[in-house]
Amino acid sequence: MPELPEVETIARFLRHGVDDKPGILGRKITAAQVYWARTVAVPEVSEFQTRLLGQQIQQVERRGKFLLMRLNQETLLVHLRMSGDLIVEPSDQDLAPHHRVVVDLDDGWRVAFNDARKFGRMWLVADPQSVLGNLGPEPFDRFFDDGGFYNRLNTFHRQLKPLLLDQHFMAGLGNIYTDEALHLARLHPLRLSSSVTFEQSQYLLSSIRQVLQDGIERHGTSIDWVYRGGDYQKYLRVYQRTGKPCPVCGSLVERLVVGQRGTHYCPSCQVLSALET
């Protein structure tokens, strides 16, 4: 589910609330339960629970696909991986299936980390950099410009699809928005990054920003049973549209597997020549 637009949407909901649910800024943590130990990466579960007690949530931020809760003493980081979600709900509500960690707040509400596939992780650390490590640049960083992007593409000799998915290259893109951005930029997913011209790289960066911005404005993409709220799936150009017409030219969208990930593209709009592999 969660790529940059979905995580950004959740961060905004947590900060300001949504519908009948309050935001969590300023709340103090009164208890923490862990129902799947491996969800807590750092520190050990018992220490995680005791160290959270009494801490106040001062800010909620996003970096790449990580969600950061700034507490008065430490930072709680969350990565939702494939199926994770953060849900604000009344503290006395029955425990839903797949709740892995539940954090009670001092206003009668709680934050539940729901994660069917158990791939998600949480970290409670003094220094977020110890977790974020060498994440690549934020796509919307205004200091990340066309020249920098072009140079970065040329630093690697890799296929565009796996390179854009690599969080060390750039933070936040996942399988959906990578396919969408490559289609908008009319670049084949197997295109060699070092063969991309400066003009093409300019258009690729603006395409990445476009699909991410649109995704955020639509509150993310809801596919299957996993994600709630967003409706960007109504606007997808190629992702999971194998055999359906390309919205630009009408050719049928094709699917191939790249780096073990399903990859969707238009064979007419996204052409690969022998010199570009």
Added chain:
DNA sequence: CACGAGACCTGTTCGC
């Protein structure tokens, strides 16, 4: 350095 396979997990959908 770049790539592919396997691991971590559960749930849904597809094909016979």
Added chain:
DNA sequence: TGCGAACAGGTCTCGT
């Protein structure tokens, strides 16, 4: 209808 295979929004590690 039943049942195994394939597939799913992510990332890490290992071998070549």
